[in-house]
């Protein structure tokens with residue numbers, strides 16, 4: 001493989017309800033912001049476009065085509081990358097591979113989703129179809145239920161409590177209150193989480209990430225281009241992808257996600273780093289339990305000790321590793337196809353020494369990890385300030 005690849009521009013829209021924009025307009029808003037951020041890249045420099053997007057929430061079936069035309073990027077090549085919630089992380093890995101293979105020097109990745117056109121009930125149905133389509137989805141498996149089973153298994157095995165889960169949302173809300181792109185800006189206490197309405201035991205409303213509209217974009221460039229156009233490239237040191245079980249009943253151990261373990265292990269290996277070196281991480285906290293499982297599956301804390309890490313505040317800025325200090329999926333909102341690119345947006349800014357809102361994280365090495373489906377896809381990217 002030829003050369004190193006850097007992130008030279010990032011941008012995102014506010015996450016939340018966006019009645020004023022359709023899929024291509026949301027995508028364009030993020031792309032425009034990323035191009036403005038990449039000071040020396042103009043639209044004519046973009047050689048390929050990849051869109052991370054999950055089908056089923058809107059009528060749009062070809063977001064890359066719509067966006068390429070709307071942004072006047074056609075006829076450059078491009079395609080949609082679909083890996084459920086991991087779509088735009090997988091799209092970024094796709095762009096990285098195309099540059100490394102010598103096919104292009106500058107590519108754009110856009111993650112986008114508009115979920116507000118469907119009712120909450122419809123979204124549940126579409127999302128539930130991420131579970132096995134003949135064996136579990138028809139029996140009523142939904143995302144909150146699939147993750148609730150994991151939360152119960154974890155609590156029973158290790159003695160974590162509902163209050164421990166709530167502490168994850170308390171942290172998210174603290175940071176989301178400082179992130180202007182976040183859907184939920186209010187701070188919550190453990191009591192607020194415990195008193196919110198029941199969803200699927202042990203989850204209450206505030207244990208869950210919310211469906212949202214939004215987009216985020218990343219501009220990638222080869223080493224040759226990046227070193228000429230910017231003084232603050234953020235390097236993709238390594239990436240990893242994995243698949244896991246499509247059925248919940250097929251999962252051998254509900255207290256871990258195999259795709260998280262495998263994708264992050266692959267990413268650390270090809271970046272040549274150890275999880276103990278990671279200083280900042282954006283992970284897939286679609287429910288409060290998810291973040292605790294991620295701490296363990298990504299190698300930050302030993303098995304069974306993730307809940308102690310949040311109790312001890314070790315995943316706040318200044319702790320052992322800053323996790324989801326953008327507010328995460330819980331605080332930022334979760335427009336599924338856009339989430340991975342939004343994670344990369346935050347880590348890139350922090351590694352460059354920039355803030356997100358007033359959130360700054362002193363760090364040189366970070367990882368973004370996104371999980372798709374009921375634990376079906378894992379996608380991880382290791383980012384560094386050093387080449």
Ligand SMILES: CC(C)(COP(=O)(O)OP(=O)(O)OC[C@H]1O[C@@H](n2cnc3c(N)ncnc32)[C@H](O)[C@@H]1OP(=O)(O)O)[C@@H](O)C(=O)NCCC(=O)NCCS
Pocket residue numbers: 085119120121124127143144184199205206207208209210211286334371372373
């Ligand atoms: C938890 C959940 C079921 C609630 O959905 P719902 O009952 O249909 O709720 P609605 O979307 O109708 O929202 C009702 C209110 O609760 C708020 N709300 C919804 N979800 C919220 C959340 N997760 N956190 C905080 N507030 C939330 C809404 O903003 C809305 O507030 P408003 O009345 O002031 O406008 C839904 O957010 C959900 O399924 N979340 C998980 C999404 C998911 O699984 N993603 C993929 C994971 S990999």
